[in-house]
Amino acid sequence: MSTSSLLQPLAEADPRVLALASGAAICFYVHKFPMRGDVGLLLEVALGGVIYAYQRSVQGATAGSALLFAISMIAYQYLSLALITVLWRISPFHPLAKFPGPIINKITSLKLAYIVWTGKRHLVIYGLHQKYGKVVRTGPNTLSFNSHAAVSPIYGAANAFAKSNAYIPGKIHGSGLFFIRPRDVHNARRKHWAPAFTPSALVTYKPAIEKRTNQMMDCIAERREGPHGAVNLAEVIQHWSYDVMGDLTFGGANRLELMNERDVGRYVESGQLATVVFEFLGEVPALFDIVWYFPVTKTITLLDNLAAKLIMVRQKSGKGSSTDIASHLVGASSNQTSCRSLITALQLGEHDTTLPKLTQDDLRMDALFAIQAGSDTTSGVLSFVFYFLLTNPEAYKRLQEELDQAFPDPDVPFNLELLNSLAYLDGVVHESLRLGTPFPGLPRVVPKEGAVVDNVYLPGETIVGVPAYSQEVDAENFWPEPLAYKPERWLPEGLGPGSRCRRSAIMSFSFGPYGCLGRTLAIQEMRIVTAKMLLTYDLKLSPDFDNDAFQKGILNMRTTIFEYPLRVVAHRRH
Numbered sequence: 001m002s003t004s005s006l007l008q009p010l011a012e013a014d015p016r017v018l019a020l021a022s023g024a025a026i027c028f029y030v031h032k033f034p035m036r037g038d039v040g041l042l043l044e045v046a047l048g049g050v051i052y053a054y055q056r057s058v059q060g061a062t063a064g065s066a067l068l069f070a071i072s073m074i075a076y077q078y079l080s081l082a083l084i085t086v087l088w089r090i091s092p093f094h095p096l097a098k099f100p101g102p103i104i105n106k107i108t109s110l111k112l113a114y115i116v117w118t119g120k121r122h123l124v125i126y127g128l129h130q131k132y133g134k135v136v137r138t139g140p141n142t143l144s145f146n147s148h149a150a151v152s153p154i155y156g157a158a159n160a161f162a163k164s165n166a167y168i169p170g171k172i173h174g175s176g177l178f179f180i181r182p183r184d185v186h187n188a189r190r191k192h193w194a195p196a197f198t199p200s201a202l203v204t205y206k207p208a209i210e211k212r213t214n215q216m217m218d219c220i221a222e223r224r225e226g227p228h229g230a231v232n233l234a235e236v237i238q239h240w241s242y243d244v245m246g247d248l249t250f251g252g253a254n255r256l257e258l259m260n261e262r263d264v265g266r267y268v269e270s271g272q273l274a275t276v277v278f279e280f281l282g283e284v285p286a287l288f289d290i291v292w293y294f295p296v297t298k299t300i301t302l303l304d305n306l307a308a309k310l311i312m313v314r315q316k317s318g319k320g321s322s323t324d325i326a327s328h329l330v331g332a333s334s335n336q337t338s339c340r341s342l343i344t345a346l347q348l349g350e351h352d353t354t355l356p357k358l359t360q361d362d363l364r365m366d367a368l369f370a371i372q373a374g375s376d377t378t379s380g381v382l383s384f385v386f387y388f389l390l391t392n393p394e395a396y397k398r399l400q401e402e403l404d405q406a407f408p409d410p411d412v413p414f415n416l417e418l419l420n421s422l423a424y425l426d427g428v429v430h431e432s433l434r435l436g437t438p439f440p441g442l443p444r445v446v447p448k449e450g451a452v453v454d455n456v457y458l459p460g461e462t463i464v465g466v467p468a469y470s471q472e473v474d475a476e477n478f479w480p481e482p483l484a485y486k487p488e489r490w491l492p493e494g495l496g497p498g499s500r501c502r503r504s505a506i507m508s509f510s511f512g513p514y515g516c517l518g519r520t521l522a523i524q525e526m527r528i529v530t531a532k533m534l535l536t537y538d539l540k541l542s543p544d545f546d547n548d549a550f551q552k553g554i555l556n557m558r559t560t561i562f563e564y565p566l567r568v569v570a571h572r573r574h
């Protein structure tokens, strides 16, 4: 039988039926062999082109009607694709059918992406757990697992689950530690980073942190404005955090000077936008591949370009030190010791011949991530520290008394051992982390063969995460008044007999092989800044501060955005 006679029935079939059938075929194919969103879109456009050309050349259609025909065929194809997908997702045969959740979440991941976009994901997911229980289906293939017993198998154990596709950062070149998903490759990169976070490395960052913190005290005085002489404290802290991370990452070779010059390069905006887009589109990775080609990514890449420039300057100048983050990455020789920074730690990896060599793009990604991971996160939680203290005057007073007693001379550099031993300060920092954690979702993938977690069977390749905020306000972990700000709960006597305060339920830094490397550094920074601030200034909320507007304007999107300024009046105490 000739090819033309084989194709004859196809040529005679109703084209709409063909389009619907091809939609079904694509549905099954993509289900078995997932493809990148931009590739899928390109194939669809190409198919539309072929249909158009066929109509024009073989059928003799006019340009207008050929175009209309091509568009209608693609639309039919999408219609059948969408119908089959929806029916499958809500059918009792779907592997996640037994898990409760809102129907719209079961049908499309766009709903979860939208929830992320509102900045209130942590609250919405908490509400869903209140309504549906321990395990909720929050997306077609996504479960939220609010259980302390689930944390270790999913994140902490040696065979913890791998990161999901939500960690593919659009079309950025190079691979940074945070974005590496295969466990063995990630392990190797983490070894590059590890020397930057040893206890001895952390001690050497203290002078740089204290210097910048002293500068922040002056910056607050300089930025007073308006009838009350108020300062947007959240912004000052944010600028402080970028300057600190610039120093720690690149040592003396480069500086970010946001406290002095404000954010003229729009790095904060760039970094935050990148994080938000990453968090939002991480829920719909196929869409991420497409959005990457739109102009919004220009803003995102500002910080990326800066990181590339800073790494190059750092490499050429030979300045910085054997101990900055960049030098650990780029391979500085150990005689460059002008000051310590994280790139040193990453560089040192290059001297370990067992570790894979980092490309320039890898270095750029890691440097970019170092600045981003260490700035917005810490500054967000620190802003919460001051917000909670200022709205809880009893706690403020108690902390100030503890600090005044421990450090009678506020100008002497801190004795870290003494600072770390202050119990109420520890309570203030941990209570702020508990209620102000910036990471709403930490998605992981169940291994192909499936897994049993906390007595629940999870089908293979399901995306699953334990919601940090829900765990941190869960009555099983923190009791009584789990939603209230009470630093005393962290003291040995807690909130009285029967009270609960489960330190291991603080998920703010995640756990295990992908957990935060900067945890100790971040807590150290928060203690130093909080202590210095309360020893230097008497702080009050500005009379024009609107608490409701502030709360409404808190957007938790892996970075914390404060849409409404944290307006504070600061008077020097000495």
Ligand code: HEM
Residues within 6 Å of the ligand: 177, 178, 179, 190, 193, 370, 371, 373, 374, 375, 377, 378, 381, 437, 438, 439, 441, 442, 507, 508, 509, 510, 513, 514, 515, 516, 517, 518, 519, 521, 522
């Ligand atoms: C309060 C401040 C901080 C918070 C709440 C925080 C939180 C986190 C969380 C939750 C993760 C895991 C994210 C995920 O799996 O999706 C993470 C990873 C990471 N953080 Fe932090 N972080 C903070 C400060 C810092 C600082 C100061 C640094 C210093 C550079 C840092 C460096 C890192 C690194 C390198 C990773 C990636 C670890 C890996 O993939 O192996 N973080 N952080």
